[in-house]
Every structure is written in C-alpha cells, then in structure tokens.
Amino acid sequence: MTAAQYSDADVDRFFDVAISLVERAGILVLHAFKQPSSKVTTKSSDTDLVTETDKAVEDLLIQGLSKEFPDHKFIGEESVSSGQKFELTDAPTWIIDPIDGTTNFVHRIPLLGICLGLVIEKQLKAGIVYNPISGDLYTAKHGKGAFKNGFPIRVSNTDALNKAVICTTLGEHNFKDHGEKYLDTALSNHRKVVLSGARGIRTFGCSSINMIYVAQGSIDAYIEYGLRCWDAAAAAVIVKEAGGYLIDPTGGPFNLMSRCLLCAGEEKLAKEISSLFTHAKFEPESEAVYY
Numbered sequence: 001m002t003a004a005q006y007s008d009a010d011v012d013r014f015f016d017v018a019i020s021l022v023e024r025a026g027i028l029v030l031h032a033f034k035q036p037s038s039k040v041t042t043k044s045s046d047t048d049l050v051t052e053t054d055k056a057v058e059d060l061l062i063q064g065l066s067k068e069f070p071d072h073k074f075i076g077e078e079s080v081s082s083g084q085k086f087e088l089t090d091a092p093t094w095i096i097d098p099i100d101g102t103t104n105f106v107h108r109i110p111l112l113g114i115c116l117g118l119v120i121e122k123q124l125k126a127g128i129v130y131n132p133i134s135g136d137l138y139t140a141k142h143g144k145g146a147f148k149n150g151f152p153i154r155v156s157n158t159d160a161l162n163k164a165v166i167c168t169t170l171g172e173h174n175f176k177d178h179g180e181k182y183l184d185t186a187l188s189n190h191r192k193v194v195l196s197g198a199r200g201i202r203t204f205g206c207s208s209i210n211m212i213y214v215a216q217g218s219i220d221a222y223i224e225y226g227l228r229c230w231d232a233a234a235a236a237v238i239v240k241e242a243g244g245y246l247i248d249p250t251g252g253p254f255n256l257m258s259r260c261l262l263c264a265g266e267e268k269l270a271k272e273i274s275s276l277f278t279h280a281k282f283e284p285e286s287e288a289v290y291y
C-alpha cells in the first residue's frame with residue numbers, strides 16, 4: 001500500500017489500537033510512580049535519564065503496534081538511544097516518547113506524558129499524550145479537533161506578552177552541544193521576557209505537558225530549543241487541532257525535525273516572542289516533517 005492510500009478510516013483504526021496500548025502503558029507508569037524510587041541510568045549526559053519503566057513502556061507500545069500493523073515503522077527515544085538507526089520513510093511511523101518528563105518521573109513530580117505521534121508520508125496525522133498520574137488523556141487527529149478525556153479543548157486568546165504566562169527553559173540538555181554560550185542566550189531571553197512585563201514564566205520539565213497546557217489555554221505560549229522529534233510529535237497535533245499557532249521560533253513553518261518550536265494561542269503573541277528572542281541554531285535530525 002502506498003502512503004497516499006491510507007484513509008481517515010485507516011488512521012482511526014491505527015489510533016484505536018494505539019489508545020488501548022497507551023492505557024496499558026499508563027498502568028505500568030502509575031504503578032512505578034507509586035513506588036518510592038526507580039533505578040536510574042544516564043544516557044548522553046548527566047541530565048539525560050532513563051529508567052526500566054521508560055524501556056518497558058517503549059517495548060510494550062512497539063510490540064503491540066507491530067503485532068497489529070506489521071508494516072508500521074517506529075522512531076522511539078529509547079530504541080534510538082540504544083543505537084537503533086533513526087530512519088524516516090513514507091510508511092506510517094509512530095514517534096514515541098515512552099515517558100516525556102523522565103526527570104519529573106524520577107523525582108516523583110506528577111507532570112509527565114506517554115507520547116505517541118503518528119506520521120504518514122512525512123506529515124503529522126495524529127497524537128496521543130497520556131498522563132497516567134493525573135489520568136488525563138489528550139488526543140487529536142488531523143482535521144478532527146483536540147480533546148482532553150473526550151471533551152474538546154481550545155487555546156487561549158491572549159495576544160500580547162504583557163498579558164501572557166509563557167513556558168520556556170534554560171535548556172539544561174543543550175550544554176553538551178552548545179556549552180555556556182547557549183546559557184547566556186537563554187538567560188538573556190528570560191530577561192527580555194521579564195522586562196516585557198509577562199505575567200509569568202513556567203517550566204514544567206516536560207515538553208508535551210508544556211504544549212498541552214498551550215492547547216488547553218492554561219498557558220499562552222511555549223518556546224524551546226534543542227528538542228527531539230519524540231518530545232513534540234504527539235503534542236504538536238494536539239496544539240494545532242486546539243487552534244494553536246505552531247511555528248519555528250525564527251518565524252518559519254513548524255518542522256518536527258528542526259529541534260525547536262514556538263507555539264501560542266494567537267499568531268500575534270507568537271510573532272512578538274519570535275522577534276524578541278535570540279534564536280539558537282540546531283542541525284535538523286532528518287528530512288522535514290510538517291503538519
């Protein structure tokens with residue numbers, strides 16, 4: 001089957017299987033979260049953590065989806081970290097972050113998401129973000145709206161930074177590649193946001209939750225540099241379907257593989273943030289994937 005032959009009904013079928021697997025994975029995460037601690041190992045740096053639960057969730061999702069859909073492909077954070085080739089084709093591809101917010105998980109901070117994004121023919125088609133600790137399930141399919149536990153959600157209509165609460169980070173993970181130069185830029189961007197009169201800056205330690213909070217109108221914008229595609233794939237669909245404005249921080253079109261993003265409830269606010277910030281440059285991780 002060529003990619004163009006996948007219909008909405010096919011996406012519905014893929015999505016339903018994915019939801020049931022994500023719910024099963026949620027039981028694993030919730031059970032582990034209730035234990036006093038997890039065994040933690042580090043990956044690319046001391047701020048890049050992984051636990052047995054991350055791996056178990058990714059295995060459960062990949063095995064369950066492969067069983068139902070043998071021709072589907074996967075880009076999973078833990079598989080790639082363990083050396084699997086990062087390969088993007090036109091086939092239905094699940095982009096998986098088994099636990100987004102692993103540091104939160106390890107520190108028992110209840111802000112995390114099991115994230116599953118579906119890309120077909122290099123276009124984002126569907127997204128699922130499930131926080132089993134809060135029990136909140138966020139879902140969206142291209143052109144069909146965004147939902148929290150089955151109820152529609154919508155972005156805020158705040159259109160100026162001096163009325164906004166925004167999310168951004170100082171980018172602990174970016175030191176490995178960009179060193180202190182990156183920190184100077186990030187601190188100066190923070191300073192500019194404060195001087196602009198923004199109501200607040202938040203950092204939830206979980207990119208998918210940051211994006212979900214934009215999607216449901218809890219915060220007004222989110223900007224981050226240095227992300228990987230699995231941090232954003234699922235939530236990007238949810239933000240767009242909730243009416244959000246999602247772009248590259250420099251103002252160009254959003255590309256899931258460009259390692260950075262800016263999203264906001266309103267275009268005017270996104271543009272204000274885009275022109276205020278000094279932008280960090282990251283090499284794209286593959287061919288572009290658009291919404």
Ligand code: IPD
Pocket residue numbers: 048049097099100101102103169173204205206207208224226227228231
């Ligand atoms: C991280 C979180 C964090 C973001 C990092 C990500 P992980 O993902 O989303 O908010 O700032 O860039 O790597 O490692 O917890 O899956």
Ligand code: CA
Pocket residue numbers: 097099100101207230231
């Ligand atoms: Ca992540």
Ligand code: CA
Pocket residue numbers: 054077097098099100101102
């Ligand atoms: Ca993760």
